[in-house]
Amino acid sequence: MEFSLLKRAYIYNALTEFIRREYSKRGFQEVVTPNIYNSRHRLTLGHWQHYSENTFSSEVEKELFAPKPMNSPGQCLMFDHWPRSWLEVPLWVANLEVMVVPVEPTCDEYAQKIRQQFRDAKFMVDIDVDPGCTLNRKIRNAQLAQYNFILVVGEKEKTSGTVNIHTRDNKVHGEHTVSETIEWLQQLVQSHNK
Incomplete structure (x- = not known):
């Protein structure tokens, strides 16, 4: 967690609001995903096998939780919970265009x-x-x-x-x-x- 002083917090909030307006204007739906996941998520991605010993983790109700791997598309997990069509998934043009x-x-x-x-x-x-x-x-x-x-x-x-x-x-x-x-x-x- 980082600390933001007044000016930085103002800029961050202004940018967040701008992005939300753009979502709405372009017909997107905003989703929010957590930063802490069950370690099974990291296991599925293959991260746990390689990085578990260097990852902060915490046991909650006999389940192991850890921070989301950097750049891991957490929102893809939402598609596991109801039938979806691939047509609903927008094209993600790589960041390296x-x-x-x-x-x-x-x-x-x-x-x-x-x-x-x-x-x-x-x-x-x-x-x-x-x-x-x-x-x-x-x-x-x-x-x-x-x-x-x-x-x-x-x-x-x-x-x-x-x-x-x-x-x-x-x-x-x-x-x-x-x-x-x-x-x-x-x-x-x-x-x-x-």
Whole structure:
């Protein structure tokens, strides 16, 4: 448990209210899941076998309880309690959606501009400006890290205001304008959320 001073608490509450308004506006239902679970939950996930000796746990009514594993989707347990259709589950686009990869350091500024445009369009975007990796290694690292889309930008793309689209499945979709790419990704997300 962390302590929040007045300003931080105000910001936290304002953000929470904003998120709740967005849920309502977009037709989502808010759920709240606990942070302490029966150890059977961790056993099912495979966490208990590996981390039990380093996990704080407490016995309550002859059952062992422990904190929820970090990033464990606790809300999935609610689906165990009544029949549900997979159609009710929204598409969860991975947090690692887009990686911008500049070909060389002279393209870093353009890559930053591209990242900002995608962030403005509400996509999760990272950028790989590691000068120690080759272009192929950067693309491969992004694929292994499960980025769905890798946007390669070099001098050619910088001059023409485009990006070269690669996907996690090792396909190259070619050069497209930034606005076309954003529109394509937004349509892709919308088609999966219907």
